[in-house]
Structures are given as structure tokens and as C-alpha cells.
Amino acid sequence: MIETLFPNGPWHYLAGGLLIGSAIGALYLLAGLVGGLSTFFSASLSWVSRLPALQQAKLLDSRSWRLAYAAGLILGGALFAATLGHFGASTRVPPWLMLVGGLLIGLGARLSDGCTAGHGICGLASLRWPSLVAVITFLSTAIVVAQLAAHFGVLP
Amino acid sequence: MSRLLIALLCGVVFGFGLSLATMTQPEVVLAFLRFQDLGLLLVLGGAVIVALLAYQIGPRLLARPLAGAFFEQRQAPFSRRTVIGAAIFGAGWGLCGVCPGPAIAGLGLGNLDMLWALAGIFIGAWLQARFFGSSDAQAR
Numbered sequence: 018m019i020e021t022l023f024p025n026g027p028w029h030y031l032a033g034g035l036l037i038g039s040a041i042g043a044l045y046l047l048a049g050l051v052g053g054l055s056t057f058f059s060a061s062l063s064w065v066s067r068l069p070a071l072q073q074a075k076l077l078d079s080r081s082w083r084l085a086y087a088a089g090l091i092l093g094g095a096l097f098a099a100t101l102g103h104f105g106a107s108t109r110v111p112p113w114l115m116l117v118g119g120l121l122i123g124l125g126a127r128l129s130d131g132c133t134a135g136h137g138i139c140g141l142a143s144l145r146w147p148s149l150v151a152v153i154t155f156l157s158t159a160i161v162v163a164q165l166a167a168h169f170g171v172l173p
Numbered sequence: 174m175s176r177l178l179i180a181l182l183c184g185v186v187f188g189f190g191l192s193l194a195t196m197t198q199p200e201v202v203l204a205f206l207r208f209q210d211l212g213l214l215l216v217l218g219g220a221v222i223v224a225l226l227a228y229q230i231g232p233r234l235l236a237r238p239l240a241g242a243f244f245e246q247r248q249a250p251f252s253r254r255t256v257i258g259a260a261i262f263g264a265g266w267g268l269c270g271v272c273p274g275p276a277i278a279g280l281g282l283g284n285l286d287m288l289w290a291l292a293g294i295f296i297g298a299w300l301q302a303r304f305f306g307s308s309d310a311q312a313r
Contacts, residue, residue: 024210088184
């Protein structure tokens with residue numbers, strides 16, 4: 018049963034999830050900050066674009082810590098590679114699909130005001146029903162799209 | 174401790190957790206979306222349970238964060254955009270198996286393919302600000 022549901026075992030998933038929750042929980046308890054990630058992209062664009070929507074106070078006020086947070090994520094990945102993993106991971110997903118997928122991810126997450134972290138973890142932890150609706154929506158859409166893409170051979 | 178340092182350190186733990194949970198490998202996320210490996214549910218469930226405790230108990234026990242001024246709240250109210258945006262996000266996630274956190278953390282693992290996804294996310298965020306940003310206030 019366990020092998021069928023989790024062919025690679027369940028424990029690293031659970032441990033990783035607990036670490037992710039601890040990071041988001043600690044950021045809240047220590048600094049009072051809600052640690053979603055999609056806002057990082059808009060907040061960082063505020064350094065280089067003068068679009069009014071990118072010059073909102075909520076982006077300007079948070080762009081510094083969001084940049085530090087993102088730098089931490091890169092360091093965390095590197096720390097894992099240096100200890101338990103290895104450097105030089107790659108993916109079989111082709112670059113054009115990463116670019117197109119990324120564009121939809123950035124556009125959609127900013128429209129919806131949250132991503133897997135913002136809605137999926139912070140929003141659910143805040144017991145906000147709009148986030149629950151968003152999570153159900155993006156999970157369903159992603160499942161349909163991934164299955165169709167596999168069916169039509171778009172994906173490896 | 175300054176909030177920059179707190180954000181940096183929490184980011185390190187977040188990035189390490191994403192890597193340990195192999196969420197930085199698009200193939201693992203795509204396997205979940207195709208029901209071949211349900212591990213992502215354990216990642217999300219584990220993360221939500223811990224974050225839920227912090228979010229719900231923290232403000233009841235503490236007048237303010239241990240090293241901050243006040244507890245931020247997620248503010249964005251519900252609108253059509255919440256659902257339409259989530260559907261667009263889901264389509265992108267289902268196409269490439271990447272989401273914002275793993276795209277950033279994957280760079281630390283030396284996965285330079287993630288630069289394509291990151292470029293796409295920046296372009297998408299810019300498009301949102303350019304074409305849907307000005308009506309933010311009215312639409313909500």
C-alpha cells in the first residue's frame with residue numbers, strides 16, 4: 018500500500034514538509050511576516066520598473082526582506098546539495114516549456130495573489146477560505162493539464 | 174535580530190526542506206499530478222500543520238512577534254481574480270512541474286534549467302502588473 022502510493026518512500030516528503038512549515042512558522046513568530054513567495058517577483062521588479070502597480074507601498078516596504086528570503090532559499094538548496102545531495106541537478110522538462118509554464122505561473126500567481134506557498138501554506142494556515150478555493154482550483158487545473166500534456170506527449 | 178537576517182535564515186530552512194522533499198525536481202511534482210507518487214500531499218500537509226500551529230497559536234500567546242512590530246495578516250479579499258489567477262497558475266504548474274519556491278531553491282542545487290522558469294515567472298509577474306495591475310483596487 019505504502020509502496021504503491023509512495024514509490025520513493027514517504028519519509029523525506031514528510032520531513033521536508035515539516036521543515037518548510039517550520040521556516041514559514043518561524044518567520045511569522047519571529048518577524049510577523051507572511052512568507053509566500055510569488056510576491057518576491059513583483060517586489061523585485063519594483064527595483065527596475067516604474068509601472069504604478071509595481072511601485073505600491075506593500076511591494077516597496079517588503080522587497081528587501083523578500084530578496085533576503087529568496088537568497089536564503091538558494092543557500093538552503095546549496096546547503097542540501099553540499100550535505101545530503103549533490104550539485105548539478107537537471108530536468109528533462111525542455112526549456113521552452115519551463116519558460117511558457119513559468120510565464121503562466123507568474124501571471125496566475127500574481128493575479129490570484131498567491132502560489133503554492135502563499136495560498137497553499139500561509140493561506141491555509143491563516144484559515145482563509147479564499148486560499149482554500151485557490152488551492153482546490155490550482156490543484157485541479159494542474160492535474161488536468163499534466164495528464165493531458167502526458168497524454169499528448171508534450172512532456173517527457 | 175533584524176528582519177533581513179530572520180528572512181534569510183528562514184529562507185535557508187525553506188530551501189533545504191524543499192530540496193529534501195525533492196520538490197525541486199519537476200519530475201517529482203509531475204509524477205504527483207499524474208497520481209504516480211502522492212508524496213507532494215505529505216509535503217503540503219506537513220508544512221500546513223506546522224505553519225497552522227504558528228499562525229493560530231502565536232498571536233494568541235504573544236502581543237507581538239519575538240523580533241518584530243506586529244503580526245501581518247494575509248489581506249487580499251476574494252474576487253474573480255483569485256479563481257482565474259489560480260487556474261492560470263495551475264496550468265503553468267501542470268505544464269512544467271515548477272512553482273516559485275522550488276524554482277528559486279533549485280538554483281542553489283545547481284539546476285540552471287530553473288533560470289528558464291524564473292525568467293518566465295518574472296515576465297508573467299510583469300505582464301500582470303502591466304495589464305491587470307492598475308485595476309487592482311477597483312476589481313477587489
